[in-house]
Amino acid sequence: MHPTTPYSPNAHEELAALLDAVTAYAEERIRMEPPLDRVRTQEDLDAALGRTVTAGGLGGSEAMRIFADELAPACLSVDHPRYLSFIPCAPSDASVVFDLVVGASSIYAGSWLEGSGAVWAENQALRWIADLVGMPEGAGGVFVPGGTIGNLSALVAARATARHRAAAGQRPWRVAATAGAHSSIASACEVMDAELVGVPADEAGRLTGPALRRALEEHGPETFFAVVATAGTTNFGIVDDLASVAEVCREHGIWFHVDGAYGGAGLAAPSVRDLYAGIEHCDSFIVDPHKWLFAPFDCCALLYREPALARAAHTQKAGYLDVLTEAPDWNPTDYSVGLTRRARGLPFWFSLVVNGTDAYTAAVERTLDVARYAEAEIVRRPELELVRERDLSVVVFRRLGWSPANYQAWSDRMLADEFAFVVPTTHEGETLARFAVVNPATTEDDIRDILDTMA
Numbered sequence: 001m002h003p004t005t006p007y008s009p010n011a012h013e014e015l016a017a018l019l020d021a022v023t024a025y026a027e028e029r030i031r032m033e034p035p036l037d038r039v040r041t042q043e044d045l046d047a048a049l050g051r052t053v054t055a056g057g058l059g060g061s062e063a064m065r066i067f068a069d070e071l072a073p074a075c076l077s078v079d080h081p082r083y084l085s086f087i088p089c090a091p092s093d094a095s096v097v098f099d100l101v102v103g104a105s106s107i108y109a110g111s112w113l114e115g116s117g118a119v120w121a122e123n124q125a126l127r128w129i130a131d132l133v134g135m136p137e138g139a140g141g142v143f144v145p146g147g148t149i150g151n152l153s154a155l156v157a158a159r160a161t162a163r164h165r166a167a168a169g170q171r172p173w174r175v176a177a178t179a180g181a182h183s184s185i186a187s188a189c190e191v192m193d194a195e196l197v198g199v200p201a202d203e204a205g206r207l208t209g210p211a212l213r214r215a216l217e218e219h220g221p222e223t224f225f226a227v228v229a230t231a232g233t234t235n236f237g238i239v240d241d242l243a244s245v246a247e248v249c250r251e252h253g254i255w256f257h258v259d260g261a262y263g264g265a266g267l268a269a270p271s272v273r274d275l276y277a278g279i280e281h282c283d284s285f286i287v288d289p290h291k292w293l294f295a296p297f298d299c300c301a302l303l304y305r306e307p308a309l310a311r312a313a314h315t316q317k318a319g320y321l322d323v324l325t326e327a328p329d330w331n332p333t334d335y336s337v338g339l340t341r342r343a344r345g346l347p348f349w350f351s352l353v354v355n356g357t358d359a360y361t362a363a364v365e366r367t368l369d370v371a372r373y374a375e376a377e378i379v380r381r382p383e384l385e386l387v388r389e390r391d392l393s394v395v396v397f398r399r400l401g402w403s404p405a406n407y408q409a410w411s412d413r414m415l416a417d418e419f420a421f422v423v424p425t426t427h428e429g430e431t432l433a434r435f436a437v438v439n440p441a442t443t444e445d446d447i448r449d450i451l452d453t454m455a
């Protein structure tokens with residue numbers, strides 16, 4: 001019997017106990033300085049826990065005990081200040097506590113009919129991002145689970161638009177991007193059976209207009225349906241030369257998509273805003289608030305200059321949906337791959353409302369200061385060498401004399417000690433160390449203490 005249904009004679013007591021246990025745990029986790037935690041093996045977890053899904057149920061306190069004592073410590077805390085691998089996630093207190101509210105509220109946020117209040121609020125958060133980009137009043141979009149789905153959805157809209165506009169008999173199938181573009185672009189092309197054409201980057205690792213023009217001319221511009229520029233590559237934080245790329249896209253009438261999944265957040269930081277000149281010309285844009293904008297997983301903002309084009313590409317049609325799709329309302333689900341959706345933009349919206357956007361600017365600038373410090377320390381230390389100058393908050397460097405095995409052993413030891421999570425990366429076949437700083441709680445001392453372990 002479901003413990004909270006009225007059929008259970010003890011429903012109220014059981015619910016009260018569950019609420020106590022769950023809210024107490026959540027409050028403690030939100031207030032604490034999180035431990036880094038560790039990886040456990042399948043065999044170890046099997047041995048410790050056996051079967052947890054049983055016919056009779058284990059009850060709330062036992063289920064919570066299993067999570068708190070066994071499972072949670074076997075999940076790394078992505079908000080730990082020395083978790084600097086991949087792109088971490090450091091959600092604000094306001095966004096995390098409001099995620100509990102979203103979970104409790106049973107909101108369907110795919111349609112205006114069902115979730116008008118939530119959709120209205122999400123759209124205000126999207127508008128803040130659209131203003132940072134410099135997109136026109138009519139711009140709009142949807143919060144999707146992540147950059148991968150955001151990129152795929154934007155490319156699907158781009159292709160539908162290009163094929164609609166193409167001369168009779170032409171079906172553009174190519175996408176242009178550099179090798180620095182995120183793996184999700186190649187993945188989207190696979191899913192779409194599109195061809196990804198690699199454009200050589202300049203010495204600074206950027207996609208530029210002249211190189212793009214050469215690639216388009218070589219393959220035939222009419223065969224392309226989109227150009228993807230990256231505003232903050234994942235491995236190095238490089239921002240492509242958006243202005244010259246935009247110009248070439250305009251010349252050829254090709255959809256200009258900007259992937260700012262990680263780096264788009266830098267638009268909020270005056271100290272780096274110049275790097276993004278030209279971004280306002282994009283046809284579509286993504287940024288993951290779950291990366292550098294202090295929202296919990298999973299949250300990607302996808303925006304279109306002309307949302308009607310995306311709507312034409314994405315709206316699902318069926319008799320049981322007519323009541324939604326034939327209404328003039330704004331239905332978020334019409335702008336991406338997917339149908340059912342959680343109001344995943346609400347924790348981000350709530351935190352923006354609570355804290356104000358100046359707090360976001362200050363927090364992004366703080367992480368940039370720490371990344372600047374890391375860069376300066378690396379330059380200062382004779383055993384370390386910067387691989388390339390930093391654009392944003394990713395710093396990549398080498399430890400002179402280290403083999404790939406040395407990097408791995410160093411990384412493994414820091415994790416085993418629950419001290420730091422810094423995995424090596426590779427670039428052009430070379431193993432390197434990399435910091436991605438997106439957590440305002442990461443300090444100069446954290447960076448110094450990690451670098452000291454490489455001496």
Ligand SMILES: *Cc1c(COP(=O)(O)O)cnc(C)c1O
Pocket residue numbers: 087145146147148149151182184230232233234259260261262263288300
């Ligand atoms: C992380 C990232 C993605 C993919 O985003 P997910 O949210 O992990 O799906 C796409 N592009 C860039 C530049 C990224 O850094």
